[in-house]
Structures are given as structure tokens and as C-alpha cells.
Amino acid sequence: MLPRYGFRLSIELPSLPYADAFDVIEQVILYRHCVPATVWKFQRWVGIGEERKMRQAQECFDGFLEEIIRVKRKEALDKKEMETVVDDDFLTMILSGEAGIDQGKLTDGFLRDVVFNLLVAGRDTIAAALSWFFWLVAKNPNVEEKILKELDQVMGKEELNKMVYLHGAMCETLRLYPSVPYEHKQSIEPDVLPSGHAIDGNTRILLSIFSMGRMEEIWGVDWMDFKPERWISKKMVVSHMPAYKFTAFMAGPRTCLGRKIAFVQMKAIASCVLRRFKIEVVDGHPMVPDASILMFMKYGLKVRVSYRA
Ligand code: HEM
Numbered sequence: 001m002l003p004r005y006g007f008r009l010s011i012e013l014p015s016l017p018y019a020d021a022f023d024v025i026e027q028v029i030l031y032r033h034c035v036p037a038t039v040w041k042f043q044r045w046v047g048i049g050e051e052r053k054m055r056q057a058q059e060c061f062d063g064f065l066e067e068i069i070r071v072k073r074k075e076a077l078d079k080k081e082m083e084t085v086v087d088d089d090f091l092t093m094i095l096s097g098e099a100g101i102d103q104g105k106l107t108d109g110f111l112r113d114v115v116f117n118l119l120v121a122g123r124d125t126i127a128a129a130l131s132w133f134f135w136l137v138a139k140n141p142n143v144e145e146k147i148l149k150e151l152d153q154v155m156g157k158e159e160l161n162k163m164v165y166l167h168g169a170m171c172e173t174l175r176l177y178p179s180v181p182y183e184h185k186q187s188i189e190p191d192v193l194p195s196g197h198a199i200d201g202n203t204r205i206l207l208s209i210f211s212m213g214r215m216e217e218i219w220g221v222d223w224m225d226f227k228p229e230r231w232i233s234k235k236m237v238v239s240h241m242p243a244y245k246f247t248a249f250m251a252g253p254r255t256c257l258g259r260k261i262a263f264v265q266m267k268a269i270a271s272c273v274l275r276r277f278k279i280e281v282v283d284g285h286p287m288v289p290d291a292s293i294l295m296f297m298k299y300g301l302k303v304r305v306s307y308r309a
Contacts, residue, residue, distance in 0.1 A: 018064035023292075024057035026124065030293045033184055033206070065112045091115060122258050124294045125179035126265055131301045132177035133170060133270060136226045138281045138303065143169060143228060144274070151275055160267045167238050168228030170266050174248035175213040176226065181295045183207045183250055209247045210295070218245060280304045 031050045032040045043051035068091070076095035093099045094114075095106065137144050150165045189201040199205070216223050219230075233239045243251035249259045256262070273279070285302040289295055 018061055021057035021060035021064075022119070022123075024053050025061065026120075026292045026294055028054040028057070030291055033293070061116070062112060065115050066108065068115065069108055069111050090118070121256070122262070124296070125258075126262055128179045128295050128297075129170070129174055129177070129262075130266060130269060131297050132295070133173040133266070134273070134279050134303070135281060135287065135297075135301050136173055136176070137169065137274070138279050140226050143226060146228070147270075147274060151271055160264055160271070163267055163271065164232055164236060164238055165228055166267050166270060167263065168231035169226075170263060170270070171231045171238075171241070171246065171248075172226055172228050175219070175246060177289070177295050178209045178213060178248040179295050180248070180250075180293070181208070181210040181289070183209060183247075207247070209250075212247050276308060278306050278308050280306075 028050045040051060043049045044054070047055060072089075072091045072095055076092055079092070079096055090099075091111065094101055094111070097103060137147065146165050147169060150163055154162045183206070185205045185207065187199050187201055187203045187205070190199065191201075192198050212218060214223055231239055231241065243249065243255060249256035249262075280303060282302040282304060286299050287301075288298040290298040
């Protein structure tokens, strides 16, 4: 069973308070998009309803991050003073000056916000995409067969770039089930959209990435098919797809900064899992997207896992 949140292959793993808090934060952010700002801001001011849950979850999650920052500060200091070898993770690199960021800026609050941002951006986006990927692959044995054939030909993790079909299958997953199903933008002054629509300043625009991935006029009559071939050119390389057409990572100056690392991680995990294990979806398990800012499966993905012969 791959649970709703996070990507774990065991139901025995305990639930973690900070992970639960993180899920609450993501759900309340969706709530904030659905009600007028005055409503949630009033709730936050009084400390009731969803905003009460948000405050509790934030306190829990901040405590978790503060502890990580404390440990990493100590490790970075040890590294400087005693030249000990420590993990070369992102936070340690920032704290030990290797990332070239002005040390005066590195207050606990700044670090907490940076780590929180990267966790929001990088943790559940990949987990959600992989859950849908394994479900789609299990439901499309012809795609699974082609991925396995490619994995047989391409060995080693340094070869991830050559996994063109797997790349196509990942893009196809994100087209049909984008980890971030919609985006919210706000104009700061009057403008004209590329479509020709004039908008006032301070206009909120909700963009459905989920719907754009399923529009016949964009993807053709077979838009509902899970078809990795869509992403592969005649020369058998990944086709160029304009970012304004495939919007899972959005486009423009604020496009996803982790796109490349996301593909590396997803392809590495998918190739390791599919090489060793056969994943079969348990019949009758309900597959419904959850109400969150991220495209989770509401009831997780229930599967039977067996070793490949
Ligand atoms: C399947 C995986 C992922 C998807 C679908 C995804 C999608 C997105 C989307 C839609 C945005 C919003 C862009 C906008 O508002 O215009 C975004 C922003 C961002 N993503 Fe990703 N992302 C993924 C993985 C990652 C990973 C692994 C990282 C880093 C470890 C990352 C880092 C970021 C950052 C830092 C931003 C903010 C960029 C900015 O505001 O300037 N993402 N991502």
C-alpha cells in the first residue's frame, strides 16, 4: 500500500507528527484558495476553524525544522573547526559557506523558510507523481513492457538521460496527473493576457494545469490515453514540448527550479523499482484525487508487490 502522503512501500512505518503537520498545511493552503481572503484572515486572527489547525501544524513543523537547523549548525561548525566529514546536504553547504551565501543573512528564520520552501517544492510533488506513475504503468501493460525493454538496454544510473521512453512515461503521468494541479497568479497592475483578455490590477487568476493536460484542442483526440510515445521524436529522442503547452512545471520567470532534479529522482526510483518488482493494483480500490494543493491519491495506492522472475 503506498499511503496517501509520502512514498513508502510499507504500511508498518509509523506516522510522523511533522509529516502529518505538513499534510495539514497543504490542505489548509487549498482552503485559503477556495474562500475569500477576508474569511480565512479573520479565522487566522481569531484562531478558529482551518486556521487553528494551520497554526498548530505550523508550530509542529517549525519545531521539526528548528531541530534540523540546530543539528546542522553544529555539524557545520565541527566541519570548520575539526575538519570532520559530514553529509554534504544542501543545508550544510549553505551553513559552511560553500554555497556562497552571505553568512550574515543566515538567521534561523531565513533557514527555516528556505528549508520549508524546498520541502514543499520537492517532497510531495515527486511522491504524488510516482504514485500516479506506478498506477498508470500497472494499468497499461504495453507501456510497462516497453519500459522494461528500455531498462534492459540501458544500465546504470548515469544512463538516466538515455531512458527516453521512461522519460516520456513520466511526462505523460504529469500531463494527466500534475503534482500541482492548478496555479494561482495575481496581477499587480492592469495588463493584457496572451489570449487578448484585458485584466485590471489586483486580479486573481486560477489556472487549471490539470484541465490543460486533458484538452483535446491541445493534445488531440487521444488525450485520455497514457501514451509515452507522444513525447518521443522520430529520431527517438525526447521531443521539445513548449512549457506553455505542458504546464506541469509552469513557465516563465517563476518556473520550477527543480525540474531537472525531479526527473533524475523519479527516473532513478522508477527504474530501480520496476526492474526488481512487479506492481499490481488491487481491484476495486477507489482512485480519487484528494483535495489538497497537491495531486495526492485520496486513499493511497493499494498494490500487490512481487519479485520479478
Ligand atoms: C514532479 C515534480 C515537480 C513538479 C510537478 C513541480 C512543479 C512546480 C510548479 C508548478 C511550480 C510553480 C511555478 C510557478 O509558480 O510558476 C514549482 C516551483 C518551484 N519548484 Fe518545483 N516541481 C517539482 C519538483 C521540484 C523539486 C524536486 C524541487 C527542488 C528540490 C523543486 C523546486 C521548486 C522551486 C524552488 C520552485 C519555486 C520557483 C520560484 O518561485 O521561483 N520542484 N514547481
